[in-house]
Amino acid sequence: MAFVMLFLLTFGLKTTQAQTATYTFSFNNAPINGVIAEIAKKSNYQFIFDAEYLKKAKPVTAKISTNSLKTVLETVFKDQPFDYEINNNTIVLKASNAFTEEEYILHGMVTDSLGSPLPGASIKLKGTNKYTTSDGNGHFNINLTNEYNTLEIAYVGYLSKTQRLDRTAALKVVTVRLSANASLLAEVVVNGFQTLPLERNAGAFAVVDNKKLNEQINTNILAALEGRVAGLAYDKNPFGLGADKQVIRGRGTFSINTTGVRTDPLIVIDGLPSETALEDINPYDIESVTVLKDAAASSIYGSRSANGVIVLTTKKGNGPVKISLNTDFFIDTKPRFNSMHYASTSDILDLETDVYNKERARYTTTESMFNAYGTVANGSVKYYSPLYQLYRDRDAGKLTEDQVNQQLANWRNADYYAQYRDNVWQNAFRQRYNLSFSSSSAKSNTYASVNLDNSAQKVINNNDQKLNIYFKNTYNVNKWLTTTLGFNGAYTKSVSTDGSYDAYTGIQPRYASIVNPDGSLVYADYVNLPDGIAGSAVNGAVVAALKNNAQYRSYRFNILESLNEGQINETKIALRGFANVQAKLMEGLSLSSQLQFENTSTKSDQYYDVNSYKMRSAYNSLVGYTSTTNVYTFGLPTGGRYGQLEKSNNSYTFRNQLSFDRTFDKGKHAISAIAGFEMRQTFSPRGIEDLRYGYDPITLTSTLINTQAVSQTGLPSYIFGGNRTLSVLGRTQTEIKHRNLSTYANAGYTYLNKYNITGSIRVDQADFFGVDPEYKNRPLWSVGASWNASNEDFIQEQKWINLLKLRATYGVNGNQNSESPKYLTARRKSDNLFPSLQYIDIVSLPNPKLRWEKTQTYNGGIDYAFLSNRLRGSIDVYYKKSTDLIVNVELDPTVGAASRAINNGTLINRGIEFTLGGDWLRAGDLTLSSTFILGFNRNRIGKVNSAISQAGNYVASPALYYIEGTAYNTLYAYRYGGMVNGYPYFLDENGKASIDFDASGNPIVSSIKSFNNFGSLVNMGTITPTYTGSFSQRISYKNFELGALLVFSGGNVIRRDVTNINAYDVTDENITQRFKNGNTPAVPRLLVDYPENLINSAGTINTMWQAADVNVVKGDYIKLRNISLSYNLPKGMIGKFKLPSARFTAQVNNLWYASAAGDDIDPESFSGLTGTRTLENPKSFVFGLNLTF
Amino acid sequence: MKKNITIIAFLAVILMGGCKKYTDLTPTGSLLVENAQDYYELVSYPNRAYLISNFQYLVDDMWMKESNFIGVTPNINTVHFSFNENIDRVSMITSSNFYDRSYVYINRWNTIISLVDGSKGDDNVKALAKAEAKVLRAFDHFLLVNVYAKAYNAATAATDGGICIMDKYDLEAQPVKSSVAEVYNFIQKDIDDALPYLQAQPADPYHPSLAFAWALKAKVHLFKKEIAQAKQACEKSLGYNNQIFDLVNYTTKQGGPSVTPIIAPNNPEVLSYMYIQGYNETNFGYTWIISPELRELFGTNDARFNMFFNTTSASFLDIGSNSAYYSIFYTRFFYPTVGLKTTEVYLMQAECLAREGDLAGAMAVVNKLREKRILSGDIILPVPATRKETMDIIINERRKELFLGFNRFMDLKRLNTEPEYAKTVVRKYPLVNKTVPQQTYTLLPTSRLYIIPFPLNILKKNPNLTLNTDEKLPF
Structure with missing residues (x-):
């Protein structure tokens, strides 16, 4: 400011009625001094200002008619580089702050309507090229100079917002809330080959974005997706244990795992098919998940896409450096036995006593009964329980009646299960730490993460540690060339105990104990556990006979001791590396070349100490003894048993693709197309296996054994008589290599942003199918069309409609079968009698017509958003017909084979899917949002070539035996007729009963x-x-957020758990409801209550009783999968104390369920086909902390 | 630069054309059977087992340990052991390994017979492969018909229900039951078709030799009581192999199995390798206890019994029952159970001679065998006065030479058609256990038990297949 001159303009000093006067001005490009003069004249106000201002001032053009002087001044000085101030009758013009040209920083934050930060939003100063993006917490800083600034804030999937701010806004953090734009919601669809705006797609997709994925803390991606996608069902408890299986839109194949056809969706990571299981992917590395449901969406994946495709997109850098730290703790409570409905120890003792008495009655003396159980060098040795031993000792006069009763009383107070739970199980505990780093600039984009996972499982001594490192960098070499390089490595180290000790049933009876009240271990003299190496379980007679024989080792057992024996140490290294080079050839046309290599290698070892139970048992069984010479021979060398296993598998994918994406005629026409080819190989090389006996873990030495002799001839065994063989390694190695070669193309055309048509085609060749030329090059293809109705003028008039899109597709997908052979294949095998001879062994009979399974899908859908996007969602209807399905046709063994797999089956799935959700209430700091997802699926078996089988097969294995017109996995039952004398009977198709009863109500044996x-x-x-x-x-309120996810399913039926009436060792609580002398006529009698002549019939009766129609109940249930409460550290605090943004979450999983079956049946821990209870799903408690810097 | 990229793009597309062979992988871990030689090698099928657990106790030679019988709820073993005709045994035979495996083997032979002509290679190899497969197919049909149907009776064979004949590789076939006569005709045709092509010394021991084929032909004729043809076939077979392993010398000079192991290749008597359970089955010989009756028959000076049988192990025997079990491992002495062997041919020859009335000739053959078997005492038996007595000696010699397996079952069955040799089997049981009353069980020569019912799973699958007895289906 060089020179300041002060003007004082005074026009008359009369008092005026300024308040009431109406000012009328009309300026047209008037110079400022003239304007000031006129205002001063009409208002009688005097102006004081720096003459320098006049030079900088702009001419004024305005028409004003108002009675407020303030309005006049505001209008006139609006665009002037100075401010004004009214002071009594004086108007002082002063330098505006902006005019100082001093730069200042505006702090802001971009959030969504719920207040969650939106990282990566772009903030642009209107009319300039100045812009910035929000960081990981949604914060941004922008350098400004003007007093007033207009910012344009934009974020993918949200309505852009323009906000005018004055300089004072810089004093606080400006929050810009963006509301989701339904018409642009999840704007892009990533199908793995290309990324397209949703508007231009016709297929059925579901996108689960980062926000949805992280609404709760997830154990893995598999869990994160549950309940998030309509039509993606989870097959819970598939085999009574193991990870959930995902099924998209119903089963499209008959095959069970053995035939090599896959039922799970294809997993694609960043565009390339991967062999990595979803459970093994670090959920924090995933930005979004796209589920491709219909044929148009997934046919581009060809012959592996019939089960749907799940595309994972990993994170990338977003703006400046961002570091995020997650710490999660998971605690899975140990299960309780409540839902197992076990009988009490005392009831089990009573039942077993009855069973003993029944067996005893068949013999004249106790000893003759026990002769059948054998002893050392006498009879074949069979296990019998401690209770049997007690009665044997009683009858042999070794124990008095009092001693027996005392023992029984002690046993009644014991509870092996409870002790197992207390001592063997612990609350499973898992800690997970995830540190990620990301950064992006014009040149390069980097994302890196380290994930450390440490867990201790339910059974003590089982734990694992996992380290997962991920790195991805995209580098723009120059304007037309971009490279992406990435690496993912996971290292897992785990210790697991010998699986035979994981069961709390079977090894020891319920009345046994593990620890004494003082904590010392209780040892059993012997237990019902074969060692699996050389010997079988023994009994009390054997133990007594060997008691004082120094040549034998003890059979004593305690589960806590054995859990330290034979532990398996496993290390697994999984590596995935990928590279992508993308070159822009001309406008809209680019070429990309992608390569991915995956390798997983696993090493494990297992060591049984010389003193472990299994080694002692194996050692004993291989001790030989000749009484005539009194000579002992010892077959098993002293020492432990050490086994090692090393195996790996690897795969690569190489893909070259031309992509074209361009709009013409000012956006009137848009074309996007790709064409490319892909080579893929999966390979499981031969593994390495080693097994040593007489092993010393200190000196690392072992003893040579004659494998041929010990495994073929065996070694003499005094206890069991004859020879016993020793387990050795198998002689066959396997190696599997498969290759695929595919060419593909797809194209889409959009007219006026309203009408789309799409199409795709792919030809797959693989080494394992297509001998017949007719099937060799059969293409997979799709077509689709969609209409963005909401872009039509007549709908845009309806303000309440934000989005309306109709779409329809048709296409053909495939499913591969890599196991069924096309040729007559054989294997060379060496002969045992003539070791120099090799012969050919047929592996499979020929099937030249083998081809991949084919699935045709019709899909129609609507995407909608109404009422300012408060209500949004989609509806899809589909018809999916799978043909050429591999069917295991059961043959009459007379033809020389029991079954054979051929392409001859049809399955039809039809369904409808609804997604509805939105932030339906926004009131101040309170936001309520709900999402409702529902998918119906009806499955029907079409024409299938298999002869009608026996009824029992349909009941026991509906996955393998089915008939046309029914649903796959139909539950069949026998018609219950009634019960006479505790014998249930059933009615056949003619109403004839399965049992005829005599006059006194006893079954006629021959009639059953x-x-x-x-x-x-x-x-x-x-x-x-x-x-x-x-x-x-x-529900989000201020800094708190409460979320709950309820999952439900139903419309199915399951069998009730029915007490087995063909077994003596029943542990069910129903044994208290015994049919004895007709006391409880409504309950069928147990095997122990069967007369001798009917025992053989109990199996027949039991099979039908367990599968009776009266024992089928509804399978519907609803479960509170998780409920979580989060707290975000207030923004103010973060700013004031320069804290990182922080979020705390507490979550409970599986807190509650309700089931239509009742009776404590949770269908997730129950086998609906067999009606068997399994241990309840544990409740788990999760605590998480997220810090972002 | 951009131009280069375009060129690379085109190159990549062209390269793809060169990848045509990319998916032509030859899988490791398996072998494609394409050539005539491969089919010929397929004939070699070691370790063929014919598990007889459905009917092993239906003879006078076998015994059960008492703890496996007393107090045990009835099962097919106890029912057959106690010759119980009044129980629904059809329901108890839910499936049969013997049946399934026999047809799996037949399918192997049919695979060769039907497909070898379409393979690449020498016609002579094809003819040989086919001939060998045919003779083995005949063997399997012969076993099946003798287990599941009535013994051959010329008068009724044309109407007696037999088994299903499988004559080609066809997994979609609907098998139909043929009569006993048709099955025998099929068997004989296969053997006769095969004989001109077979070799005296095949490539490996699992290929059928001429000695085996003629022995099989002899057995088929003998079972049909075509004595002249049987005798001629025996002579042909012995012309190729007439060796008898000298067990006497083995015992006295070589020290027996504990000193001098005789593994499979060293036993010259073997004409074919088939088993009840598998090549190592004699390791588990303790599961087959022979009856006191058979033990009595062996006497005290039979090398076969003295060397191979255990009478003292309380683990597997009831001491005092006078039963015994085979206790020598296959790696110590390879004793074939159900495959054909030269000694069986000798005994068939003796039987033919006896039936033709040449008692002296018959006894000469029997004594030839006894010289290699009997350690002391009356080694050379005198020629008896009657044919019946001679036949009894031959039949008993067969029991002692062809123990275990199914030979005794088939012998009882075929001899029961002749009143002269028919036998009523009588069994007193139990012998040791005194806590349950001893019973006498009787098996009449005409008992329907001798015809084993087809397994239930097959009957359910194939409505064309009907039982060959008057037993009722349980469904």
Whole structure:
């Protein structure tokens, strides 16, 4: 400011009625001094100002008519580089702050409507090229100079916002809330080959974005997706244990795992198919997940896509450096036995006593009964329980009646299960730490993460540690060339105990104990556990006979001691490396070349110490003794047993692709197309296995054994008589290599942003199918069309409609079968009698017509958003017909084979899917949002070439035996007729009973039959749920957020758990409801209450009773999968103390469920086909902390 | 630069054309059977087992340990052991390994017979492969018909229900039951078709030799009581192999199995390798206890019994029952159970001679065998006065030479058609256990038990297949 001159303009000093006067001015490009003069004249106000201002001032053009002077001044000085101030009758013009040209920083934050930060939003100063992006917490800083600034804030999937701010806004953090734009919601679809705006797609997709993925703390990606996608069902408890299986839109294949056809969706990571299981992917590395449901969406994956495709997109840098730290703790409570409905120890003792008495009654003396159980060098040795031993000792006069009763009383107070739970199980505990780093600039984009996972499992001594490192960098070499390089490495180290000790049933009876009240271990003299190496379980007679024989080792056992024996140490290294080079050839046309290599190698070892139970048992069984010479021979060298296993598998994918994406005629026409080819190989090389006996873990030495002799001839065994063989390694190695070669193309055309048509085609060749030329090059293809109705003028007039899109697709997908052979294949095998001879062994009979399974899908859908996007979602209807399915046709063994796999089956899935959600209430700091997802699926078997089988097969294995017109996995039952004298009977197709009773109500043995005819069965419905869905509710208030996810499914049926009447060792609580002398006529009698002449018939009766129609119940249930409460550290605090943004979460999983079956049946821990209870899903408690710098 | 990239792009597309062979992988871990030689090698099928657990106790030679019988709820073993005709045994035979495996083997032979002509290679190899497969196919049909149908009776064979004949590789076939006569015709045709092509010394021991084929032909004729043809076939077979392993010398000079192991290649008597359970089955010989009756028959000076049988192990025997079990491992002495061997051919020859009335000739053959078997006492038996007595000696010699396996079952069955040799089997049981009353069980020569019912799973699958007895289906 060089020179300041002060002007004082005074026009008359009369008092005026300024308040009431109406000012009328009309300026047209008037110079400022003239304007000031006129205002001063009409208002009688005097102006004081720096003359320098006049030079900088702009001419004024305005028409004003108002009675407020303030309005006049505001209008006139609006765009002037100075400010004004009214002071009594004086108007002082002063330098505006902006005019000082001093730079200042505006702090802001971009959030969504719920207040969650939006990282990566772009903030642009209107009319300039100045812009910035929000960081990981949604914060941004922008350098400004003007007093007033207009910012344009934009974020993908949200409505852009323009905000005018004055300089004072810089004093606080400006929060810009963006509301989601339904029409642009999840704007892009990543199908792995290309990224396209959703508007231009016709297929059925579901996108689960980062925010949805992280609404709760997830154990893994598999869990994160549950209940998030309509039509993606989770097959819970698939085999009574193991990870959930994902099924998209119902089963499209008959094959069970043995035939090599896959039922799980294809997993694609960043565009390339991967062999990595979803459970093994670090959930924090995933930005979004796209589920491709219909044929148009997934046919581009060809012959592996019929089960749907799950595309994972990993994170990348977003703006400046961002570091994020997650710490999660998971605690899975140990399960309780409540839902198992076990009988008490005392009841089990009573039942076993009855069983003993029944068996005893068949013999004249106790000893003759026990002769059948054998002893050392006498008879074949069979296990019998400590209770049997007690009665044997009593009858032999070794124990008095009092001693026996005392022992029984002690046993009644014991509870092996409870002790097992207390001593063997612990609350599973898992700690997970995840540190990620990301950064992006114009030149390069980097994302890196380190994940450390440490967990201790339910059974003590089982634990694992996992380290996962991920790195991805994209580098723009120059304007037309971009490279991406990445690496993912996971190292897992785990210790697991010998699996035979994981079971709390079977080894020891319920009345046994593990520890004494003082904590010392209780040792059993012997238990019912074969060592699996050389010997079988023994009994009390054997133990007594060997008691004082120094040549033998003890059979004593305690589970806590054994859990330290034979532990398996495993290390696994999984590596994935990928590279992508993308070159822009001309506008809209680019070439990319991608390569991915995956390798997983696993090493494990297992060591049984010389003193472990299994080694002692194996050692004993291989001790030989000749009484005539009194000479002992010892077959097993002293020392431990050490086994090692090393195996690996690897795969690579190489893909070259041309992509074209361009709009013409000012956006009127848009074309996007790709074409490329892909080579892929998966390879499991031969593993390395080693097994040593007489092993010393200190000196690392072992003893040579004659493998041929010990495994073929065996070694003499005094206890068991004859020879016993020793387990050695198998002689066959396997190696599997498969290759695929595919060419593909797809194209889409959009007219006026309203009308789209799409199409795709792919030809797959693989080494394992297509001998017949007819099937060799059969293409997989799709077509689709969609209409963005909401872009039409007549709908845009309807303000409440934000989005309306209709779409329809048709396409053909495939499913591969890599196991069934096309040729007559054989294997060379060496001969045992003539070791120099090799012969050919047929592995499979020829099937030249083998081809991949084919699935045709029709899909129609609507995407919608109404009422300012408060309500949004989609509806999809589909019809999916799978043909050429591999069917295991059961043959009459007379033809020389029991079954054979051929392409001859049809399965039809039809369904409808709804997604509905939105932030339906926003009131101040309170936001309520809900998402409701529901998918119906009806499955029907079409024409299938298999002869009608026996009724029992349909009941026991509906996955393998089925008939046309029914649902896959139909539950069949026998018609219950009634019960006479505790014997349930059933009715066949003619209403004839399965049992005839004599006059006194006893079954006539010869009349008892099992129904073999399919017609005798009743179709009860399907075991697979026909609807699945979820309801997610979120409530956010200020810094708190409460979320709950309810999942449900139903429409299916399951069998009740029915007490087995063909077994003596029943542990069910129903044994207290015994049919004795007709006391409880409504309950069928147990085997122990069967007369001798009917015992052989109990199996027949039991099979039908367990599968009776009266024992089928509904399988519907709802479960509170998780409920979580989060707290975000207030923004103010973060700013004031320069804290990183922080979020605390506490979560409970599996807190509550309700089930239509009742009776403590949770279908997730229950086998619906067999009606068997398994241990309850544990409740788990999760605590998480997220810090972002 | 951009131009270069375009060129690379085109190159990549062209390169793809060169990848045509990319998916032509030859899988490791398996072998494609394409050539005539491969099919010929397929004939070699070691370790063929014919598990007889459905009917092993239906003879006078076998015994059960008492703890496996007393107090045990009835099962097919106890039912057959106690010759119980009044129980629904059809329901008890839910499936049969013997049946399934026999047809799996037949399928192997049919694979060769049907597909070898379409393979690449020498026609002579094809003819040989086919001939060998045919003679083995005949063997399997012969076993099946003798287990599941009535013994051959010329008068009724054309109407007696037999078994299903499988004559080609066809997994979609709907098998139909043929009569006993048809099955025998099929068997004989296969053997006769094969004989001109077979070799005296095949490539490996699992290929059928001429000695085996003629022995099989002899057995088929003998079972049909075509004595002249049987005798001629025996002579042909012995012309190729007439060796008898000298067990006497083995015992006295070589020290027996504990000193001098005789593994499979060293036993010259073997004409074919088939088993009840598998090549190492004699390791588990303790599961087959022979009856006191058979033990009595062996006497005290039979090398076969003295060397191979255990009478003292309380683990597997009831001491005092006078039963015994085979206790020598296959690696110590290879004793074939159900495959054909030269000694069986000798005994068939003796039987033919006896039936033709040449008692002296018959005894000469029997004594030839006894010289290699009997350690002391009356080694050379005198020629008896009657054919019946001679036949009894031959039949008993067969029991002692062809113990275990199914030979005794088939012998009882075929001899029961002749009143002269029919036997009523009588069994007193139990012998040791005194806590349950001893029973006498009787098996009449005409008992329907001798015809084993087809397994239930097959009957359910194939409605064309009907039982060959008057037993009722349980469904």
